[in-house]
Amino acid sequence: DTEVTQTPKHLVMGMTNKKSLKCEQHMGHRAMYWYKQKAKKPPELMFVYSYEKLSINESVPSRFSPECPNSSLLNLHLHALQPEDSALYLCASSLRGLDHNEQFFGPGTRLTVL
């Protein structure tokens, strides 16, 4: 299984809602990542988990809260988002933490904040 899966594919939420994005991989990878991609722009790194510990937070607002319950699963909890947070949220994984191995990306969750 060489796949990173993300659910849901699409999400529409209001500014007062709480929702979560889910990412899963069963490749035994120990690093997992969240990226944000606005329309017609390149992906931008948000968070990096290495061996289930948060290693990098790229100064992301606290309304985004990542969680890594185990080595296969990565969540992104969303609360009180703004319309400008509407974007494609990409999850990725790589073999070991904090190294230069290739990253495997999921298809993303397209989020719309009303």
Add this chain to the structure above:
Amino acid sequence: DAKTTQPNSMESNEEEPVHLPCNHSTISGTDYIHWYRQLPSQGPEYVIHGLTSNVNNRMASLAIAEDRKSSTLILHRATLRDAAVYYCILRDTGSGGSNYKLTFGKGTLLTVNP
């Protein structure tokens, strides 16, 4: 991070070779050259990477200039499925380098004509 420069867009015909250039004049000795691509409505996908020598894999070839200030991704026979944004990324694997990060530039939008 050392930066890369790529053309905004390129066009190719199906079944013809495609040469996608990337300039990285400030590359350091510990920077690997990575290429990813992003097909429409999908997450990025690893293509190839190299340090100094030319590299081949099932997807593409990477030709690296002798001074390493530029590189070229070669698709030997373009197909319609190769239409994507191609990103050239430098990853620092030196001591203290942010080698876990993929910092995407604007990339080159490749259009393949039937």
